[in-house]
Amino acid sequence: MAITSQRAAFLQLVLSQMHEPYRWGAKGQRASPDGPRIFDCSGLVTWAFHQVGGKDWRATHNTDRLWAECAPVARAADLLPGDLVLYGRAGDPDHVMVHMGAGVVVGASGGGSKTLTLEDAARVDAKVKAFARAEYRPDILGFRRLPFAS
Numbered sequence: 001m002a003i004t005s006q007r008a009a010f011l012q013l014v015l016s017q018m019h020e021p022y023r024w025g026a027k028g029q030r031a032s033p034d035g036p037r038i039f040d041c042s043g044l045v046t047w048a049f050h051q052v053g054g055k056d057w058r059a060t061h062n063t064d065r066l067w068a069e070c071a072p073v074a075r076a077a078d079l080l081p082g083d084l085v086l087y088g089r090a091g092d093p094d095h096v097m098v099h100m101g102a103g104v105v106v107g108a109s110g111g112g113s114k115t116l117t118l119e120d121a122a123r124v125d126a127k128v129k130a131f132a133r134a135e136y137r138p139d140i141l142g143f144r145r146l147p148f149a150s
Helices: 005-016 041-051 063-069 118-124
Strands: 027-030 037-039 071-073 084-089 092-101 104-109 127-131 140-145
Touching: 005 041, 005 092, 005 104, 027 041, 037 041, 041 063, 041 092, 041 104, 063 084, 063 092, 063 140
Parallel strands: none
Antiparallel strands: 027 037, 071 140, 084 092, 084 140, 092 104, 104 127
16 A cells, blocks of 8 residues: 555654643644644544544544544554554553554653643653654554545
8 A cells, every 4th residue: 555645744744743742632722822732642643634634533533433443454564654553451542653664653642641731741751752663562452544535
């Protein structure tokens, strides 16, 4: 499968949000009119997907919905840049990252349900960041593919 223009734009947009702060439940809104965008893990995915012409899932999709509604990818070897890596316990995903290629994943990470303010995020280094290996967390549930149109 080729890397499509929509997929490439999605990847570029995700990368352009590097170092933006994490806040539980945030879907790309700005902290203030001139402030940074803020995200949680599924918020980054759904915001970026919408920005490149995908469905606006920001109000309805979290990691559970991404797991249930996006097409499964059978093996890590089949991942394309822009595919999703989901983490959690069997049947209960609680975190999502975007596969960039060569095992690298990017996403809003380091927070959790107690990260409710920008001060909380700064204290625990919760932000959009990269990890050199998808296995930075040992609880990988599986992989999913967003429904890119082009």
